[in-house]
Amino acid sequence: GGYLKEPELSPLQLCLENVHRTLQRKDTQGFFAFPVNDTIAPGYSNIITHPMDFSFMKYKIDSNEYHSLEQFREDFNLMCNNAMVYNAPETIYYKAAKKLVLSGSKLLSPDKIRNMYRSIG
Numbered sequence: 001g002g003y004l005k006e007p008e009l010s011p012l013q014l015c016l017e018n019v020h021r022t023l024q025r026k027d028t029q030g031f032f033a034f035p036v037n038d039t040i041a042p043g044y045s046n047i048i049t050h051p052m053d054f055s056f057m058k059y060k061i062d063s064n065e066y067h068s069l070e071q072f073r074e075d076f077n078l079m080c081n082n083a084m085v086y087n088a089p090e091t092i093y094y095k096a097a098k099k100l101v102l103s104g105s106k107l108l109s110p111d112k113i114r115n116m117y118r119s120i121g
């Protein structure tokens, strides 16, 4: 809308926005909404070499950096795995990541991915 040129989203981008929104809704506490920083997580940047969070994934969708659903799933799994590397198993972050990665594995199963590709033609 409006007079400024808004980039039209491709079918894959629209599909990724939907998947991203569905997964982010499960992060009710917002632990995965933004990058983890060394202030709230001491030594984080020394331990986690490839940080990932939902805001960065959204940026990558909108800048058309994902060329497949699988590439998106890799970033999602990276984000959850980072939390299970940095945080001890008894922490709320580790437990939230474990639950989130399970949700993602269901939503992004090979069968679900196949059906999504069929729907975007």
Ligand SMILES: COc1ccc(OC)c(-c2cc(C(C)=O)n3cccnc23)c1
Pocket: 030, 031, 032, 033, 034, 035, 036, 040, 041, 082, 083, 086, 087, 093
């Ligand atoms: C307590 O409130 C918040 C708010 C935002 C957070 O990350 C964006 C986090 C957070 C998120 C994480 C993760 C995901 O490892 N974390 C690890 C240690 C300490 N804090 C966090 C916690």
